[in-house]
Amino acid sequence: MLDAYATVFRLFVPIVEEMRERELFELEKKLIARYKSFRSLKPKPIRIVDNVDFAARVKGRYIEVSKQFLDTNPPLKEVENTLKHELIHCLYPNYGHSIEFYNLAKRLKVADHYTLKQMLFNEVNKSTLEGRIGYRIVGGEEHYYIRKKPSWKGLKDFCEDRCIPFGEALKTLREIYGLTRKELASKLKAKVSTIKRIEEDKLNETLYENEKILRKIFWAIVSKKR
């Protein structure tokens, strides 16, 4: 009897998930219509997945929502906020929780200020790699500030603080800007192999030998017109 019940239950589950996916998709479309900032977005189909590490995430052409998150029966407001968060990611793909993300999230009242700040300052994202987030110690406390423009010094501080090799940071920044190694090399009139060597330099040898070239690469990337 128990087995039979289990079988029926298992057969039933996909239908429930399908219903939930459809409902979430309707909610997503409503949010896109409700907020001007989202109007340009094409709604992504929802896929419910088994995962305890996140409530939702953007994955390729889908927005994935955690089954475990839904099973806690979150209030509608929380589900909405979760979807709003993902829609902001859809607006700025590959940026991570950057300044752009942060500003819009603040405007749309998604998540509390503290969480947003944590994300902005602690993650490797477009803004941190552009060196736009800095901090000063005032009276033993860290005070963060946001620069309007990219800063080589800002990136340098960020990499040194977090022990991230400069080559790796520049490679990620180049990818965020959608530049190929070849395009970057031709912009700098350098060899592709030189860029490759710098990007793969885990020991920061380039920094000690020739900081100028790193700075040049940085500016060549961030000055790319979008």
Ligand SMILES: [Zn+2]
């Ligand atoms: Zn996020």
